[in-house]
Amino acid sequence: MTEINVSVNGRGHTRDVEPRTLLVHFLREALGLTGTHVGCDTSQCGACTVLLDGRGVKSCTVLAVQANGGEITTIEGLATDGVLHPLQAAFRETHGLQCGFCTPGMILSAVDLLARNPSPSEREIRHGLEGNLCRCTGYQNIVKAVQHAAHTMAGGASAVAGD
Amino acid sequence: MYPSSFDYHAAGSVQEALALLAQYGDDAKLLAGGHSLIPVMKLRFAAPAHLIDIGRIPALSAISDGGANVHVGATARHADVAASPIVRTRVPLLAEVTAHIGDPLIRNMGTIGGSIAHADPAADLPAAMLALGASLVLAGPSGTRTVAADDFFTDVFTTALQPGEMLTEVVVPVPGAGSGAAYEKLPDPASGYAIVGIAVQLQVRDGAIASVRVGMTGLGPMPMRLAGVESALAGTAASTAAIAAAAARAGDGLSFDDDVRGSAAYKLNIARVYVRRALVRAMAASAG
Ligand SMILES: Cc1cc2nc3c(=O)[nH]c(=O)nc-3n(C[C@H](O)[C@H](O)[C@H](O)COP(=O)(O)OP(=O)(O)OC[C@H]3O[C@@H](n4cnc5c(N)ncnc54)[C@H](O)[C@@H]3O)c2cc1C
Ligand code: FES
Ligand code: FES
Numbered sequence: 001m002t003e004i005n006v007s008v009n010g011r012g013h014t015r016d017v018e019p020r021t022l023l024v025h026f027l028r029e030a031l032g033l034t035g036t037h038v039g040c041d042t043s044q045c046g047a048c049t050v051l052l053d054g055r056g057v058k059s060c061t062v063l064a065v066q067a068n069g070g071e072i073t074t075i076e077g078l079a080t081d082g083v084l085h086p087l088q089a090a091f092r093e094t095h096g097l098q099c100g101f102c103t104p105g106m107i108l109s110a111v112d113l114l115a116r117n118p119s120p121s122e123r124e125i126r127h128g129l130e131g132n133l134c135r136c137t138g139y140q141n142i143v144k145a146v147q148h149a150a151h152t153m154a155g156g157a158s159a160v161a162g163d
Numbered sequence: 164m165y166p167s168s169f170d171y172h173a174a175g176s177v178q179e180a181l182a183l184l185a186q187y188g189d190d191a192k193l194l195a196g197g198h199s200l201i202p203v204m205k206l207r208f209a210a211p212a213h214l215i216d217i218g219r220i221p222a223l224s225a226i227s228d229g230g231a232n233v234h235v236g237a238t239a240r241h242a243d244v245a246a247s248p249i250v251r252t253r254v255p256l257l258a259e260v261t262a263h264i265g266d267p268l269i270r271n272m273g274t275i276g277g278s279i280a281h282a283d284p285a286a287d288l289p290a291a292m293l294a295l296g297a298s299l300v301l302a303g304p305s306g307t308r309t310v311a312a313d314d315f316f317t318d319v320f321t322t323a324l325q326p327g328e329m330l331t332e333v334v335v336p337v338p339g340a341g342s343g344a345a346y347e348k349l350p351d352p353a354s355g356y357a358i359v360g361i362a363v364q365l366q367v368r369d370g371a372i373a374s375v376r377v378g379m380t381g382l383g384p385m386p387m388r389l390a391g392v393e394s395a396l397a398g399t400a401a402s403t404a405a406i407a408a409a410a411a412r413a414g415d416g417l418s419f420d421d422d423v424r425g426s427a428a429y430k431l432n433i434a435r436v437y438v439r440r441a442l443v444r445a446m447a448a449s450a451g
Contacts, residue, residue: 019168020165020167020168021215042202043198052271056271057268057271057272060196061201061202061272062272063194063197063201066197068173106293109268112271113267127267129265130263131267131269
């Protein structure tokens, strides 16, 4: 066992893990944060995306020990005081999800994308989300959601205020 | 899917990593970004008893401008290499090729050294290393040595790295005035790896091609330079006709087989098409 110390959604955790524990299983099983999904388990689909030190990573392909000392954000950590993150609100508003399986990963990738590029073009959004697969939406409304959130986050009026 | 059990060692320095490699020998593997190693460990194609994490070694991921050369530390992440102002302005081909790797999430973890050491015959960076004439700094038990990219890739997933050695730095010569470069990649639609990737770095002087290096990935057992294309171009007037004649030689020295990725005839054709595209773009870029 190896001791790791991570901050997850702002809360510190010190745990002993087997070195082979994948970050996604650490989050889901040791911490009970099941919003991070396992889709392909082979680094392709992005359903397991979380932010590690602010960057989107596929947590099925990261060892928990590699995250030692790091700051992790999962989908559970995005809303503040019950208010959805602008990207969460935008996905709901623009029907950016159907079954929702890809959504946590998709949103965290989009958080990373908008942090680096606050007003991406449609092309930049599609490229920026290349690591996240969706089997339902056809991506059209996902792109709309990111555009919508970019607008909101830049200080534009939010169409989802009030609910 | 879990990898088999292993002991984890976080190396604090290159010296420490080398000492751990010496201690555990064949039972140990270096871990950089883990984005080639962890997938093969999950599939149980590899089951090292010890992982030596070099991803935490301070300064091993530094990118610096040394004037004649740009120095990129082995654990620099693809995303940082592609976004680095030094890389983008001084050795733009390296930035362009790196931005073609996988997807943004992969680029946030994968490292330049891991990709080069892994030497996947369909990986992008090896083609860039060959086209740029880069050198690779290898640290081992008896000191460091520098190996030219031309001598580094030796076979399928096989390099000049010896047991007990690690790659610490990539040294990329800065191209001179009148240089142009381009990378043209046909990605496999499922994996994203190159079916073919052609990296070109050339220099035009007084309307003639003063130097040209063409690195190819995807269509051979290992990344290689396309000598036929290079010799067809060297010293000729920079023209569309010269590009066409050179691209016709894209298959020189390669042998093509029919496989899941396509027929031999198809592969020869895409080799020619991607060489032509890369040359056209590199030549346009050389004009500024
Ligand atoms: C879904 C997916 C898509 C991908 N698509 C592409 C693509 O389109 N193009 C492409 O080129 N690559 C692609 N990759 C591979 C990616 O670029 C990897 O990051 C890279 O090949 C390995 O780098 P790493 O730092 O993750 O190395 P690791 O996985 O940590 O290590 C790989 C191997 O190299 C050894 N090693 C690592 N660092 C060193 C060192 N400094 N010295 C000596 N040995 C070392 C390790 O022991 C191991 O054997 C993809 C990967 C995934 C998971
Ligand atoms: S579950 Fe990690 S990429 Fe699909
Ligand atoms: S909403 Fe079902 S996979 Fe994306």
